[in-house]
Amino acid sequence: MAALRVARGLFRSCRGVQSVDYDARALFLGARRPVCTSSSDDISGCEGADGVRKAQFADAEVQEILTRITGLDLERVFKPIKRELKPPKYKLMTDAQLEEAVLRAREQAGKLLKMPLVVPERQPIDDVLAEDTILEGMDTAKHVFTDITFSTPHRERFIVVREPSGMLRKATWEERDRLIQVYFPKEGRKLTAPPIFNEENLKVMFRQDRHEEVLNHCLVQFEPDSADFKKVHTLAFEHLEQEAKYEVLRSTRFFGPLVWYLVTRRRVDGLLTDMLQRDRLQDALSLVRLFNLVHPQSDCALQAVQQQATGLDLLKIFADCESQKSGFIKLALQTYEHSGTDIVLTAPQSKPGISAQHLQTTHGELGIPDYRSF
Amino acid sequence: WLPSLLLKKYHGGHVVIRMALGGATNRPFYRIVAAYNKRSRDGKCIEQLGSYDPLPNIYNEKLVGFNYDRIKYWMGCGAHPTKPVAKLLGLAGFFPLHPMTVTEAERRRKAALTESKAENLSIVTLCL
Numbered sequence: 001m002a003a004l005r006v007a008r009g010l011f012r013s014c015r016g017v018q019s020v021d022y023d024a025r026a027l028f029l030g031a032r033r034p035v036c037t038s039s040s041d042d043i044s045g046c047e048g049a050d051g052v053r054k055a056q057f058a059d060a061e062v063q064e065i066l067t068r069i070t071g072l073d074l075e076r077v078f079k080p081i082k083r084e085l086k087p088p089k090y091k092l093m094t095d096a097q098l099e100e101a102v103l104r105a106r107e108q109a110g111k112l113l114k115m116p117l118v119v120p121e122r123q124p125i126d127d128v129l130a131e132d133t134i135l136e137g138m139d140t141a142k143h144v145f146t147d148i149t150f151s152t153p154h155r156e157r158f159i160v161v162r163e164p165s166g167m168l169r170k171a172t173w174e175e176r177d178r179l180i181q182v183y184f185p186k187e188g189r190k191l192t193a194p195p196i197f198n199e200e201n202l203k204v205m206f207r208q209d210r211h212e213e214v215l216n217h218c219l220v221q222f223e224p225d226s227a228d229f230k231k232v233h234t235l236a237f238e239h240l241e242q243e244a245k246y247e248v249l250r251s252t253r254f255f256g257p258l259v260w261y262l263v264t265r266r267r268v269d270g271l272l273t274d275m276l277q278r279d280r281l282q283d284a285l286s287l288v289r290l291f292n293l294v295h296p297q298s299d300c301a302l303q304a305v306q307q308q309a310t311g312l313d314l315l316k317i318f319a320d321c322e323s324q325k326s327g328f329i330k331l332a333l334q335t336y337e338h339s340g341t342d343i344v345l346t347a348p349q350s351k352p353g354i355s356a357q358h359l360q361t362t363h364g365e366l367g368i369p370d371y372r373s374f
Numbered sequence: 375w376l377p378s379l380l381l382k383k384y385h386g387g388h389v390v391i392r393m394a395l396g397g398a399t400n401r402p403f404y405r406i407v408a409a410y411n412k413r414s415r416d417g418k419c420i421e422q423l424g425s426y427d428p429l430p431n432i433y434n435e436k437l438v439g440f441n442y443d444r445i446k447y448w449m450g451c452g453a454h455p456t457k458p459v460a461k462l463l464g465l466a467g468f469f470p471l472h473p474m475t476v477t478e479a480e481r482r483r484k485a486a487l488t489e490s491k492a493e494n495l496s497i498v499t500l501c502l
Binding site: 129130132134135136137138139140141142143144145146147148149150151158160161162166168179182183 | 424430434435436437438439440441442443444462465466467471475476478479480482483486
């Protein structure tokens with residue numbers, strides 16, 4: 001008898017559960033780490049003013065270039081995070097097992113380095129559904145109606161507001177985010193933005209070189225197309241560009257968006273010089289190629305296409321046309337040319353101190369000049 | 375026929391969509407619930423379809439949540455909504471506006487008008 005009641009109870013509770021239909025967007029919004037999907041809205045339209053197709057952030061080629069530039073520093077990706085203290089675990093492995101473990105760690109690192117989406121900023125919603133002035137004076141407070149159907153994606157949820165004046169309107173983006181957090185709470189997200197995202201506090205964090213923490217927190221707290229998200233990212237990237245501290249974000253998931261930000265605003269010089277200083281020739285070439293993809297109408301790109309340039313010629317063309325620090329880039333290129341066949345075209349994973357030492361021992365006095373003198 | 379009718383658990387009852395009161399002292403909170411008619415107000419329900427918080431929050435909003443999909447299902451099964459639920463659904467735009475909402479709004483406006491008139495009169499008499 002009791003078993004029957006339990007079974008009936010179970011059946012009743014099961015009836016309420018619907019088949020959850022996750023589409024890619026719902027998964028993206030529900031998951032902690034948003035994955036790159038092709039964005040339907042473009043930054044500057046699919047075609048530029050001249051009808052030439054501009055590269056977008058979500059293109060396969062662009063993504064590939066950005067992942068290559070980001071690099072895969074295992075030490076950096078698996079840096080110890082603050083967790084509760086546990087005694088360390090030791091494992092005894094053979095060489096083969098160790099290699100396998102390193103391989104799996106690389107794959108995991110690749111997944112952790114998935115870049116967050118860069119999408120155009122969202123347009124404010126101001127849609128009025130009904131103007132019922134006969135309801136005026138009904139109440140002193142607004143009524144906010146949310147659709148709690150579990151299977152609708154958050155973007156398509158109906159959230160309407162009935163004002164005391166009787167107007168029925170759609171909720172604004174901020175109201176939407178807050179209410180979706182109320183009814184479908186996401187881990188780590190607060191209802192109101194924590195004070196770390198105020199300008200002064202952000203500056204304090206940047207001074208301490210904690211950009212990655214702030215950007216991770218921002219990812220969890222805000223939607224990728226919200227104004228706050230864009231503002232925090234802009235401030236972080238501007239600070240990095242001014243201080244030329246690209247190494248802070250080098251092997252993190254935000255390096256791609258940083259590079260994209262600089263490339264779309266044509267301020268690639270600092271990054272390029274930093275890469276050449278650290279002997280990352282391959283990365284520099286990828287950067288220039290990305291620049292040509294994004295700005296296909298610029299002098300640099302047109303000349304490159306004309307001359308079918310590859311390798312150092314690309315960098316020379318770029319130095320001539322676009323950069324303000326052309327002096328330093330040309331000098332660096334000369335050093336590479338003089339060193340001749342000693343160029344290692346795969347970007348070294350070593351720290352900059354070691355590479356400078358290596359350069360001194362193999363190339364004598366041709367050390368790396370200080371680019372700030374130009 | 376009769377024996378089978380008598381063996382049916384609920385006969386003569388029907389499903390209603392109503393508000394079940396919860397919360398604490400001086401702090402009401404309603405759950406919008408599909409339940410059998412004869413059940414107690416806060417007792418076992420068939421399904422919870424939403425919630426209603428009658429006290430406004432710091433943004434001066436009264437939060438109401440509706441699971442429209444399931445409400446449509448139960449209305450299709452012949453559930454009767456009660457007056458407050460129908461009013462809320464009318465305000466939400468899901469149902470047409472309830473006539474009592476309009477009447478209440480008119481009454482409040484009239485009351486506010488008479489109150490302001492009385493205030494003016496009292497101010498005038500004070501001045502004189």
